[in-house]
Amino acid sequence: MIATEGSHRVTPAELFFDLVFVYAITQVTALMAADPTPLRLVGAMVVLALLWWCWCCFAWLGNVVRADTGAMFAVLVAVMAVVLVVSLTVPEVYDDAPGGLSAPLVFVLCYGAVRILHLVSYWIASPGDEALHVTLRRTALLSVAPPFVLLLVGSSLTGIAQVLVWLGAVLIDYGGIYITGASGWRVASPGHFAERHGLIVIIALGESIVAIGVGVSGLPISTPILAGAVAGLLVVAGLWRLYFRQITETAEHRLSTLQGNDRTRLARDVYTFLHLPLVAGIVLTALGMKKVLHQVADSEHYDLSEPLHGVEAWALTGGVGVFLLAAAAILLRTSGRKPVALVVGGLGCLGAGALVALIPALLALLLLATAVTGLVVLHSRKTGTAEADAA
Numbered sequence: 075m076i077a078t079e080g081s082h083r084v085t086p087a088e089l090f091f092d093l094v095f096v097y098a099i100t101q102v103t104a105l106m107a108a109d110p111t112p113l114r115l116v117g118a119m120v121v122l123a124l125l126w127w128c129w130c131c132f133a134w135l136g137n138v139v140r141a142d143t144g145a146m147f148a149v150l151v152a153v154m155a156v157v158l159v160v161s162l163t164v165p166e167v168y169d170d171a172p173g174g175l176s177a178p179l180v181f182v183l184c185y186g187a188v189r190i191l192h193l194v195s196y197w198i199a200s201p202g203d204e205a206l207h208v209t210l211r212r213t214a215l216l217s218v219a220p221p222f223v224l225l226l227v228g229s230s231l232t233g234i235a236q237v238l239v240w241l242g243a244v245l246i247d248y249g250g251i252y253i254t255g256a257s258g259w260r261v262a263s264p265g266h267f268a269e270r271h272g273l274i275v276i277i278a279l280g281e282s283i284v285a286i287g288v289g290v291s292g293l294p295i296s297t298p299i300l301a302g303a304v305a306g307l308l309v310v311a312g313l314w315r316l317y318f319r320q321i322t323e324t325a326e327h328r329l330s331t332l333q334g335n336d337r338t339r340l341a342r343d344v345y346t347f348l349h350l351p352l353v354a355g356i357v358l359t360a361l362g363m364k365k366v367l368h369q370v371a372d373s374e375h376y377d378l379s380e381p382l383h384g385v386e387a388w389a390l391t392g393g394v395g396v397f398l399l400a401a402a403a404i405l406l407r408t409s410g411r412k413p414v415a416l417v418v419g420g421l422g423c424l425g426a427g428a429l430v431a432l433i434p435a436l437l438a439l440l441l442l443a444t445a446v447t448g449l450v451v452l453h454s455r456k457t458g459t460a461e462a463d464a465a
Contacts, residue, residue, distance in 0.1 A: 076139065076146075077138060077139060077199075077262070078137060078139065078266070079263065080262060080263050082140070082263040083263070083265060083266055084270055085136075085140065085141050086142065087141040087142040087146075088150075088270065088273075090150075091132065091153070091154060092273060092274065092277060093154075094154045094157045094161065095157070095277060096277050096280070096281065097158070097161050098125050098157060098160070098161040098164070099125075099277060099278055099353075101164035102122050102125070102164060102357055103281065103285055103364065104164075105117075105118045105165060106118045106357075106361050107361060107365070108165065110384060110385040111385060112385060113233075113237060115358075115385050115389070116237055117168050119354055120240045121164060122350075122354055122357060123350060125157075125161075126350050126353065127189075127247065128157055128160070128185065128188045130346050131188065131189065132153060133271065133274075133345075134259065135196055136270065137261055137262055137263055137266050138199065138200075138262050139195075146195070146199075149195050153188055153191055153192075156184045156188055156191075159184050160180075160184045163177040163181040164181070165177075168232075168236060176229065178230075178236070179229045179230075181229070182225040182226055182229045185222075185225065186225075190218075193218065196210055205258040206259070208258060209255070209257055210258070213250065213254050216250035217246070217247050217248075217249075217250025220246050221250070222243075224239055224246065225240060227239055228243065251342070251346070255335075256335040256336075256339045257335060259338045260334075260338060264326055264330040264337070264341075267345065268326035268345075271322075272317075274349070274353065275349070275353065275356070278352075278353045279314055279356055281356075282306075282359060282363060285360040285361070286303055286363055286364065289363070289366070289368040290367050290368065290370075293371035298436055299367065299371050301436065301440070302366055302439055302440075303367065305436075305439045305442070305443040306363045306367065308446070309363070309394065309439075309443050312449070312450045313394070313397055313446065316398075316453065317352070320405075320453060321401050321404055321405065324404075324405060324409050325344050325408045328340065328408040328409065329344070329408075340408070344404050344407055344408060348400050348404050351396050351399070351400035352397055354393075355394060355400060357393070358392060359389065359390065359393030360393070361390075362388075362389040362390025365382055365386040365390075366390065366435045366436065369435045370435065378434060378436060380434065381431050381432060381435055382431060382435045382438065384431075387427050387430040387431040387438075390427075390439065391424070391438075391442055392423060392424050392426075394423045395419075395420045395421065395422070395423030395425075395426075396420070397420075398416045398419050398420030398423060399420035401413070401420075402416035402417045415449060415452050415453045416449070419445070419449045423442075423445075
């Protein structure tokens with residue numbers, strides 16, 4: 075395995091690795107759409123958190139070891155195969171179909187295999203780094219073994235019991251990483267690290283566009299469909315603009331100014347922890363947009379005046395709210411600025427689900443597109459004013 079340098083950038087091998095996560099994120103949206111209840115929403119977010127951990131493990135490893143070398147690329151392909159199997163089990167992970175293998179058990183065993191491959195690869199890649207080896211042992215004992223046991227237990231349960239046990243496993247997993255601290259881990263190339271996470275955000279945004287198309291699949295095109303599709307694209311474009319023009323540049327710049335454990339802690343907080351709600355917010359919004367487009371397109375079963383209902387009504391705006399609050403937290407952690415517009419907008423979107431359930435679904439999407447566009451413009455002006463005053 076070949077170590078990276080400070081100028082290292084994302085390799086084609088890593089882009090290839092991300093392909094399985096395109097499918098995985100699509101499966102999470104489908105998991106929620108199949109049974110849009112609060113319990114299933116929580117369960118889907120648990121699955122997303124586990125998949126996110128699988129991706130993050132190798133984003134960190136790829137930052138210190140080139141992913142396009144023979145040994146490392148072989149590991150990536152092996153992990154891709156395992157994650158593909160995980161993705162195939164997602165639709166049955168809370169409702170195992172009769173016959174065949176147990177989907178929850180296969181999901182858990184494959185997840186455990188990914189975590190083990192990550193730890194072993196890190197160990198082999200740094201044979202003389204005793205500080206890292208100590209951290210790897212602590213990670214295995216605190217953040218891998220206990221959650222894996224809970225996941226195994228949960229795989230034999232059903233309903234709310236399974237979701238709660240798996241949620242507990244996720245909390246212990248993430249908490250264990252926080253407790254192990256920054257010693258031993260390192261970020262060799264801030265540019266590579268920021269670019270890797272930007273690419274996974276692009277994947278999530280792309281999945282939300284796919285969700286628009288899936289919502290109208292097999293149904294005749296109409297003017298309301300075109301209006302809804304354009305409105306959905308404007309929502310996605312607004313989130314893209316906010317992240318790539320106002321969030322990631324600030325985060326990458328701050329990461330590049332730090333060294334040692336300070337850089338590692340910032341990378342952990344901003345990218346490993348706070349990028350998860352960013353992606354989760356996009357996935358939730360995709361669920362809402364998919365349902366809006368389906369209702370608009372299926373004129374035989376839905377009237378244009380019919381609103382969204384239940385979880386899907388909240389997800390449409392609530393997902394944007396989660397994204398905005400995560401973006402605000404990233405800016406606060408990286409620059410110390412208090413992005414009031416993002417916080418207010420995020421809280422407003424979280425609470426707007428009640429309004430969405432009262433107005434036509436297409437109108438709700440049009441209003442959301444307008445609100446996101448306006449918020450991005452407002453935040454851009456405030457940011458520009460603040461930078462001008464600082465200069």
